[in-house]
Amino acid sequence: MRRSFDAEGWRERFLILWTIMTILFLLLPLSVIVIMSFSAGQFLTMPKELSLRWYQEVLTNGQWRQAALNSLSIALLAVSIALPAGLGLALANHYAPPRWRAFVRSAAAGPMIVPVIVLAIALFFVLAKLGVVGTRFGVAIGHGLLVMPFVFVSVSTALEYFDDQLIEAAESLGASRSYAWRTVLLPFVVPAIVVGAALAFVNSFDEAVIAIFVGQGGTLTIPSLMWRSINLEITPSIAAVASMVTGIGILIQGAAFLWLWRRLRVSVKLTPSGAT
Amino acid sequence: MPAHRIKINPIVLAAAPGIALLLIFFAIPLANLTVRSLTDPEFGLGNYKAVLGSQTYLRVGWRTIWISFLAMSGCVLIGTPVAYAIAHSKRRALVVATLAVLGLSFLTSSLIRAFAWMILFGAQGPIVAILNAAGLDVHTLLATQVAVVVGMIHFLLPIYALTAFAGFRNMPFDLVVAAEGLGASRWYALRTVYFPLALPSIINAGSLVFVIALGFFITPALLGGPSEMMLGQLIAISISKFGDFGFAAAAGVLLMVITLFLLSAVQWVSKAGQRQ
Numbered sequence: 001m002r003r004s005f006d007a008e009g010w011r012e013r014f015l016i017l018w019t020i021m022t023i024l025f026l027l028l029p030l031s032v033i034v035i036m037s038f039s040a041g042q043f044l045t046m047p048k049e050l051s052l053r054w055y056q057e058v059l060t061n062g063q064w065r066q067a068a069l070n071s072l073s074i075a076l077l078a079v080s081i082a083l084p085a086g087l088g089l090a091l092a093n094h095y096a097p098p099r100w101r102a103f104v105r106s107a108a109a110g111p112m113i114v115p116v117i118v119l120a121i122a123l124f125f126v127l128a129k130l131g132v133v134g135t136r137f138g139v140a141i142g143h144g145l146l147v148m149p150f151v152f153v154s155v156s157t158a159l160e161y162f163d164d165q166l167i168e169a170a171e172s173l174g175a176s177r178s179y180a181w182r183t184v185l186l187p188f189v190v191p192a193i194v195v196g197a198a199l200a201f202v203n204s205f206d207e208a209v210i211a212i213f214v215g216q217g218g219t220l221t222i223p224s225l226m227w228r229s230i231n232l233e234i235t236p237s238i239a240a241v242a243s244m245v246t247g248i249g250i251l252i253q254g255a256a257f258l259w260l261w262r263r264l265r266v267s268v269k270l271t272p273s274g275a276t
Numbered sequence: 277m278p279a280h281r282i283k284i285n286p287i288v289l290a291a292a293p294g295i296a297l298l299l300i301f302f303a304i305p306l307a308n309l310t311v312r313s314l315t316d317p318e319f320g321l322g323n324y325k326a327v328l329g330s331q332t333y334l335r336v337g338w339r340t341i342w343i344s345f346l347a348m349s350g351c352v353l354i355g356t357p358v359a360y361a362i363a364h365s366k367r368r369a370l371v372v373a374t375l376a377v378l379g380l381s382f383l384t385s386s387l388i389r390a391f392a393w394m395i396l397f398g399a400q401g402p403i404v405a406i407l408n409a410a411g412l413d414v415h416t417l418l419a420t421q422v423a424v425v426v427g428m429i430h431f432l433l434p435i436y437a438l439t440a441f442a443g444f445r446n447m448p449f450d451l452v453v454a455a456e457g458l459g460a461s462r463w464y465a466l467r468t469v470y471f472p473l474a475l476p477s478i479i480n481a482g483s484l485v486f487v488i489a490l491g492f493f494i495t496p497a498l499l500g501g502p503s504e505m506m507l508g509q510l511i512a513i514s515i516s517k518f519g520d521f522g523f524a525a526a527a528g529v530l531l532m533v534i535t536l537f538l539l540s541a542v543q544w545v546s547k548a549g550q551r552q
Binding site for chain 1: 395
């Protein structure tokens with residue numbers, strides 16, 4: 001008994017150490033970039049003294065500002081394409097007869113499964129015919145397609161926990177179907193919609209491959225301008241942009257998840273007291 | 277359930293935007309890509325012969341599979357103990373911190389993460405400095421297979437660990453405890469009871485990251501040299517540098533077919549395993 005307990009302690013300690021090493025491995029590269037972004041010198045090395053020089057440079061640079069504006073409007077447009085599409089498919093997946101579900105699910109996951117580079121060139125050819133290559137609209141279509149599965153997965157997961165008898169109960173109490181959907185189902189899926197939209201937004205904002213191919217030189221987003229700059233000359237300004245983009249992404253997604261978590265806790269707390 | 281019959285109309289209505297998006301900007305572009313691979317510049321299998329008939333491009337194909345295999349093996353080796361630890365550990369702080377880091381890394385842009393490794397492995401980077409201090413004469417680690425594989429593992433590890441974790445979490449750990457109660461050592465119980473049950477999750481997560489790795493473009497482009505070129509880069513270069521659209525289309529179709537074939541094979545195998 002004693003021996004097996006000691007053995008377990010030894011093994012568990014090794015597992016914890018292994019997990020912490022993995023966390024460090026995952027965090028290390030970005031931490032280095034964030035530290036380097038505060039350097040004062042011309043080159044991207046560990047700073048001897050901290051300065052905000054490159055942040056100032058980026059924030060006042062017209063090209064980066066234009067790229068930020070492009071990224072922002074493309075991400076908003078992409079979310080407004082992905083949201084109705086993903087939400088509708090999730091609802092269809094939930095209510096469709098079982099034999100249709102496998103089809104809806106694999107169709108909705110399609111953009112995630114096909115390699116992005118293949119999707120990018122396929123879209124490049126078709127969007128070139130439509131004359132929207134190099135425009136914000138073209139990139140937003142590609143991103144809308146690419147990030148739609150985030151909304152779909154998020155909402156379908158929530159719907160799996162939805163009790164359809166609640167709709168029937170509302171209808172038996174005299175509500176019309178659409179009223180029941182609006183007042184019973186919709187509030188239930190709103191958190192999932194918000195999280196899905198947040199993920200979709202950040203993923204469009206961060207996306208590089210479609211932005212490079214469909215945007216070409218005509219519309220530069222932050223990632224595609226970063227791609228260009230890396231291939232031209234590496235300056236600490238790229239590190240400053242990378243730090244800011246990552247920080248904003250973590251803030252948005254973290255806030256969405258935190259909100260979801262708190263909402264779930266509140267609803268879990270309320271349910272028993274509401275039932276009694 | 278007669279309710280299903282009445283709901284069919286709203287289902288189609290809800291699915292309409294998503295179906296339209298998938299049809300116009302997913303199905304049609306991919307079909308167009310396939311047609312293009314067979315007709316540009318002339319009808320026939322010429323583009324496929326160009327990809328598969330050239331020693332250089334075949335080598336790119338095999339290298340893509342080999343590098344993806346290395347990256348997948350790295351993920352399995354590093355990620356499996358981590359997924360196991362957070363699936364069964366009682367230490368809440370460790371579990372939450374690990375999940376948070378995995379989730380946030382998963383959501384950080386691939387371009388930014390590849391850029392970070394580019395700096396770390398670069399001539400002025402800290403890793404070269406450490407190796408030099410240790411007496412090794414190294415100028416840069418960029419343009420090596422090691423750099424590409426490490427960068428890819430860094431990108432894929434969160435996906436692997438989170439997918440495996442989702443499977444491990446549902447595992448009956450009580451069985452291991454029961455086996456120990458019957459006199460088995462922890463290691464023997466893990467090997468004979470836990471591992472056979474966990475294998476489908478490991479295979480599932482491993483094949484997922486392998487398939488994602490096959491389509492990589494940004495990471496090998498930034499961390500590898502010409503002799504580490506992968507299929508995704510070949511597609512990108514044949515469009516942006518050579519303007520050989522038919523060739524790019526054929527290479528893209530091949531990449532897509534391999535990806536879909538592998539994914540459905542794994543799914544088929546795991547379903548067959550479940551039926552047993």
